[in-house]
């Protein structure tokens with residue numbers, strides 16, 4: 001079956017007891033024993049397993065092309081579980097230097113940072129990755145592509161090969177690409193993680209995470225035990241919403257990508273914009289690789305306005321349609337000044353605004369950005385500051 005069909009049918013069928021076409025929501029925390037003390041339904045207690053969560057896990061495994069999936073209460077709970085579950089080898093984990101900021105906070109502000117030896121590298125540079133993996137026994141290589149917030153594209157196949165040569169597992173955070181645009185198992189990944197809070201849910205109204213695994217994964221049992229005993233399983237209602245979101249994921253991603261391409265092209269031409277970071281633009285350093293590795297360029301982009309933080313915040317402040325809010329992957333376009341969110345350790349240049357292109361008409365998004373970028377009818381007023389060069393991006 002094709003992805004569009006799996007997104008609607010996998011893990012779900014018409015409910016045999018009622019004929020209901022949409023999957024029922026089962027909030028029940030507990031399930032009846034048979035007279036002999038057994039559990040005839042296979043379900044016992046919500047933390048161990050639940051029919052709605054089970055359906056979401058089955059659907060995600062099918063959609064991502066894996067064999068099993070383990071659903072957690074959030075993307076961060078899923079990431080933490082993978083770090084804790086991986087087969088230890090010097091407790092060493094290689095992460096990208098441009099990574100989802102929540103992981104950096106997890107490392108810096110919880111015990112996770114003390115329990116593992118994290119090494120950050122620029123994963124576009126395979127020599128740097130090989131050197132990092134070879135420097136000491138390494139258990140896990142964490143891959144995120146496209147990256148946050150610099151929208152870098154990492155060669156998943158090459159990074160997985162380097163991990164495997166060193167006996168490490170390679171896990172891909174596929175949140176931004178989704179199973180529709182990027183197929184990490186076909187590129188060698190040992191596990192695929194998603195924050196379902198983003199595109200999978202798709203409507204900014206649920207929080208969940210999931211790890212998808214191939215057959216006979218060494219991660220499956222430890223992840224199940226963490227999910228069950230540490231109590232970080234996804235709630236049935238969130239799984240039900242995620243299943244609802246999944247059904248339209250393929251068509252939403254097509255529309256997200258189309259919109260983002262148009263917005264990126266318009267921003268590129270705007271005189272007040274110094275650089276647009278988006279792999280769909282032919283001049284982008286990740287363009288060719290994304291073209292080979294993904295079936296669409298995604299809908300996350302960053303752009304850099306001249307004039308630094310003050311100018312960028314002012315632009316965001318003038319937007320009327322695009323919402324100033326964190327997160328991504330929903331129907332509403334969202335914008336965020338990442339440097340002020342991330343603080344002094346941020347990789348984001350001070351003039352960078354990260355945009356999650358939603359499902360509004362692209363022209364309306366472009367018009368809103370245009371009016372926000374034009375100060376009193378003087379487009380280009382912010383032009384000419386050095387920020388774009390700080391991270392090696394040439395202004396166009």
Ligand SMILES: *Cc1c(COP(=O)(O)O)cnc(C)c1O
Nearest residue numbers: 074075076100173175195197208
């Ligand atoms: C949001 C996000 C996460 C964390 O997911 P939560 O559901 O917010 O815990 C991890 N990775 C990426 C790439 C994300 O965008």
